[in-house]
Amino acid sequence: MPRIPNRTILNAYQQDPLLPLLFQECRSLSLAKNELRWLRDRAVQVAQLNLAKRTVRSKYFIGWRGLLRSMCRARSRGLPLQYILGDQPFGNLDIRCKRGVLIPRPETETFTFHAASLILHDMLKNGRSPTENRATCLRILDLCTGTGCISLLLHALIAPHVQRTSILGVDISATAIGLARKNLIYNIRRGYLSDTALMDITFRQGNVLDIHDIFGSSIHTGPPDVIISNPPYISQKSFRDGTTTRSVRRFEPRIALVPPKGEYMSELPLNRQEDIFYYHILSLSFRLKTSLVVLECGDRLQGTRVAALCNDLASEFEQVGNLHICIWPAADESMTGGDLQYSEPCVVIVQRYG
Template structure:
């Protein structure tokens, strides 16, 4: 990482003595200014809350918001992600709480979730391949590796007003993530961003996607197979995580378990060349067994997306389901997608 010129740092200091602290992560003056503004707003807000509560003995009384701001900036200079400091992250029209130990929602995931909602509402529910009698039934969605629950919650906000009934199950191996997802569900209902029905429609359950996922899903499969499986699984390779490709902030502070797939002793028995693709194999195999109508899998880059699409074709042949599938990568390569940018593999079934 190139050094920031001393002249640039001096210029930032003259504008605000705290800006050089933020430079260590932001690497640009405009971004550092934005982060300083967000941190200052949050510090003042927290100090006002303490004052309103009469917290005279609080560590940060109202007149001490500047001390709180300095401590926030120091934490940011050590690489602590901004979302962990602020405690939340916008995701669509939702307010997603963020805590250490749970992956922070990414803007790309937000974009992909909006696209998933469009496909469900306009391609799947209104498509002639999805019979009218089925549209009146409960729409079932499974969100694997749910993390904060952001995908499940945003899908409900976007789709629930347009369907008679829906059920969303979010699964994650981390008890910390499941606890936070449940907090986010209640938090967004209280804020009015989700309808009260979300409390009944959305369930979060702890489980390992690499195990027999059917045992984890349990009774949800007995009520009918899922119409949609969506996932943003761990997809970073061991090498990329350790060679500097993954940013310092992510390596140091975000949970490795949500980023890098674990080593699998059975890897040699699977039709995979890359360890980082293992979640896709298990999720796709599950979708073929359950004959899921729509599968959306976020991938780290276009190269991985192509591998996952090829894997999907291979599994379709293995399960004798080649003729009724449409497999594509979104955004398409000719749409300007850069090779290093995340993408989504979409599998649509037409029976």
């Protein structure tokens, strides 16, 4: 990582003594200024709330300046901004964030919008779903749901156009499921989600690598029309060698980033541990004959492997003829200066016709 020139640090200090602290993670003056503004706004807000709860101001009360200094020091140690602020915008929603749960990414937001577009303009309007009543009842399964951001945004985008929407979010982490449920209530109370979301969306703890742990003894709500997932997909090597940023390695949950070793890899036709979730999710989608599957991948090379895996499984399940498999964004949409952006996240999309 290149050193920041002393002149730049001195210039920042003259503008605000807290700015150099933020340079540890921001690495640019403009971004540091933005973060300082967001942190100051939140410090003032928290201090006002704390003051409003007190009838008498004690000597232990911390004003907004003290809170701001504390926030900046935490940021300088690499603590992600979203954990400090406590939230992250996601579409028109406000997603609460906390330690122990993966922070929603901008690319995941983009992929969720694209998934909603596919559902509304392809599955429903063009009548390509094999079940006749799909326009009146749409079932979505969100695996590795984390904060619940994908489930909640899909409901906000799709529910107004469908008579009945049923969304099940599954995650192995009890902390994540608890936060997802809080995000559901929080966004309903703020008016970002309709009241029907409380009945339409369910979050359940379960192991995505075990089909029985996902559904229990039966799929009592019916098989899903859509499976969507942003699973752990980082390799052990990438997690250790500096490819993954310091703040992610130190503060975000490893369980949401790196697939587990051990029993789930045995006897599977996989060469890479980081692809294990895709094998299990795709196998599940073929068993249930799901109409649409959207899987976020770490980069285009992984996406290519997942697409090839999907083709292999289609042959195994004898479901080749009615499938369309693609990687989005397409290669020509990822061109910058003539070079493919292989390192950028993408999604593998599997659509079933007929």
